[in-house]
Amino acid sequence: MNNNQVKKVVIAGGGTAGWLAAAALSKQLGSLLEIELVESDAIGTVGVGESTIPTICSFHALLGIDEAEFMRATQATFKLGIEFANWGRDGDRYVHGFGHLGKANWMGEFHQFWLHARSLGFGGELGDYCLETQALNSRKFATSEKPMLNYAYHLDATRYAQYLRGHCEARGVVRSEGKIREVRTNAADGFIESLVLECGKQVRGDLFIDCTGFRALLMEEILQCGFEDWNQWLPTDRAYAVQSELAGPARPNTRAIARSAGWRWQIPLQSRMGNGMVFCGDYQSDDEALAQFLAEIDGEPLFDPRLIRYRAGRRKKAWEKNCIALGLSSGFVEPLESTSIHLIMIGITRLMQLFPFDGIVPSLQQRFNQQSRDELEKVRDFVVLHYKLTEREDSEFWRYCKHMSVPDSLAERIALFRESAQVHRNADELFRTDSWVQVMLGQHLYPQTYHPMGRLMSEPQLRQALAGLQGNIRNAVARLPEHQVFIDRYCKAAPANNTAMNKPETAAL
Numbered sequence: 169m170n171n172n173q174v175k176k177v178v179i180a181g182g183g184t185a186g187w188l189a190a191a192a193l194s195k196q197l198g199s200l201l202e203i204e205l206v207e208s209d210a211i212g213t214v215g216v217g218e219s220t221i222p223t224i225c226s227f228h229a230l231l232g233i234d235e236a237e238f239m240r241a242t243q244a245t246f247k248l249g250i251e252f253a254n255w256g257r258d259g260d261r262y263v264h265g266f267g268h269l270g271k272a273n274w275m276g277e278f279h280q281f282w283l284h285a286r287s288l289g290f291g292g293e294l295g296d297y298c299l300e301t302q303a304l305n306s307r308k309f310a311t312s313e314k315p316m317l318n319y320a321y322h323l324d325a326t327r328y329a330q331y332l333r334g335h336c337e338a339r340g341v342v343r344s345e346g347k348i349r350e351v352r353t354n355a356a357d358g359f360i361e362s363l364v365l366e367c368g369k370q371v372r373g374d375l376f377i378d379c380t381g382f383r384a385l386l387m388e389e390i391l392q393c394g395f396e397d398w399n400q401w402l403p404t405d406r407a408y409a410v411q412s413e414l415a416g417p418a419r420p421n422t423r424a425i426a427r428s429a430g431w432r433w434q435i436p437l438q439s440r441m442g443n444g445m446v447f448c449g450d451y452q453s454d455d456e457a458l459a460q461f462l463a464e465i466d467g468e469p470l471f472d473p474r475l476i477r478y479r480a481g482r483r484k485k486a487w488e489k490n491c492i493a494l495g496l497s498s499g500f501v502e503p504l505e506s507t508s509i510h511l512i513m514i515g516i517t518r519l520m521q522l523f524p525f526d527g528i529v530p531s532l533q534q535r536f537n538q539q540s541r542d543e544l545e546k547v548r549d550f551v552v553l554h555y556k557l558t559e560r561e562d563s564e565f566w567r568y569c570k571h572m573s574v575p576d577s578l579a580e581r582i583a584l585f586r587e588s589a590q591v592h593r594n595a596d597e598l599f600r601t602d603s604w605v606q607v608m609l610g611q612h613l614y615p616q617t618y619h620p621m622g623r624l625m626s627e628p629q630l631r632q633a634l635a636g637l638q639g640n641i642r643n644a645v646a647r648l649p650e651h652q653v654f655i656d657r658y659c660k661a662a663p664a665n666n667t668a669m670n671k672p673e674t675a676a677l
């Protein structure tokens with residue numbers, strides 16, 4: 169137990185995690201804390217992480233960010249969901265849209281009605297009942313129309329960190345540039361006392377936030393927290409990333425296209441397309457993956473693809489002694505559902521709620537560690553679901569995924585849905601029932617039975633109700649402008665010099 173008051177926070181690392189932490193702490197707790205951030209231009213950031221989920225909107229509100237200004241500064245576009253291709257079967261397409269499905273009632277969720285209609289031979293596609301999915305399919309978007317769309321952003325990661333840095337420095341956050349050469353700890357209790365930079369500068373603090381990325385310089389190299397490996401459930405372990413010229417107007421969605429040993433992403437920004445290929449080194453060589461990736465990129469690549477290696481899993485403790493891990497240093501679930509930036513934001517929120525102003529005590533640490541673990545495990549299960557539910561047997565990789573055993577927590581959810589169409593969800597879980605349902609049905613997990621609530625209506629009543637819901641969505645989408653037209657009007661960014669500005673630096677595991 170350490171009863172020293174926490175007055176100075178030192179953030180090690182200036183990627184998305186470091187600058188988001190600095191931005192939130194300076195905005196919300198700046199009058200109580202001194203904040204210093206250390207980053208090294210020579211090391212650079214991971215340079216990816218450009219697709220987000222809707223929780224980013226409320227976090228930005230907390231930071232006082234002006235949406236149109238942020239979008240211009242980061243070349244951002246809007247995101248209404250993810251389009252998955254080839255996941256259940258080769259040639260499949262389904263959308264995980266951010267909105268609600270149809271209309272639920274107290275007895276249960278909308279999909280129970282839809283399943284009944286489907287058994288009677290009508291009802292169309294599940295996505296017909298999601299406003300966001302239909303807007304996405306039509307490439308339409310607006311922020312101000314009623315009903316409001318649930319949305320997130322695609323953003324340029326490098327520009328985002330720079331944009332946040334501007335906010336932070338305006339609020340008094342001190343930035344120290346330089347590589348951390350040494351971490352000094354207290355001989356008696358092992359608490360971190362200071363970071364020593366290569367130039368000799370010593371940065372002292374009471375609380376340290378490790379945002380050094382996959383290196384986890386403080387949490388692993390110094391405090392040796394250990395890592396729980398999830399490779400058996402999330403077998404991909406590397407990704408190629410490259411930006412390319414846009415080959416048409418930006419879509420309001422991320423695309424995740426399954427390939428023979430993983431999947432590739434497309435993330436459209438205003439000025440360019442972000443492309444990546446996530447794969448598993450046990451099933452595909454780097455050269456094969458690169459050739460497959462390059463052959464499929466739509467626009468002209470803006471530089472040579474870069475290989476990033478990673479390990480799926482979590483740091484065994486998110487808070488150890490006077491150090492807290494945020495971002496990649498705390499763990500990583502591969503980017504399929506764009507959850508990492510959200511996990512940073514929720515980690516920062518938790519830190520502010522549990523902030524140890526009057527000293528670090530075990531109960532706060534335990535609470536923080538438990539919540540961090542629960543959250544990451546739930547996100548892991550949701551991502552593993554996509555792999556487990558494949559019906560593909562056309563490559564060794566997909567055969568492995570289809571037949572692998574999954575965490576008990578996920579196996580129970582799959583069984584529950586298969587046997588009863590029920591989705592169990594705790595109140596504080598990130599992914600809603602509708603998200604689980606879209607992925608499970610999108611990948612052909614059709615339940616053996618469902619709640620009989622649909623049978624409480626006569627067939628004509630059910631037909632009428634479903635047709636009404638579909639019609640309302642169609643009308644609402646028809647009123648929306650094209651996504652690109654809305655961007656041009658609302659937040660058009662100046663043309664970007666992509667190659668010069670965005671070429672990412674090295675990243676290591």
Ligand SMILES: Cc1cc2nc3c(=O)[nH]c(=O)nc-3n(C[C@H](O)[C@H](O)[C@H](O)COP(=O)(O)OP(=O)(O)OC[C@H]3O[C@@H](n4cnc5c(N)ncnc54)[C@H](O)[C@@H]3O)c2cc1C
Pocket residue numbers: 180181182183184185186206207208209211212213214215216217218219220325346347348349379380381382383385407409444476478494495496497503506507508509510512675
């Ligand atoms: C392939 C891939 C795709 C991804 N896609 C998404 C996505 O679509 N959506 C999403 O939400 N997330 C995504 N992520 C995750 C996302 O990239 C990260 O969560 C996010 O960028 C935060 O990274 P970070 O700040 O933790 O680390 P980094 O960006 O690596 O930053 C680390 C910082 O620490 C500094 N540093 C390190 N060592 C030292 C040292 N010795 N001295 C001084 N400074 C040091 C570096 O200079 C840098 O500033 C993806 C990740 C990968 C690998």
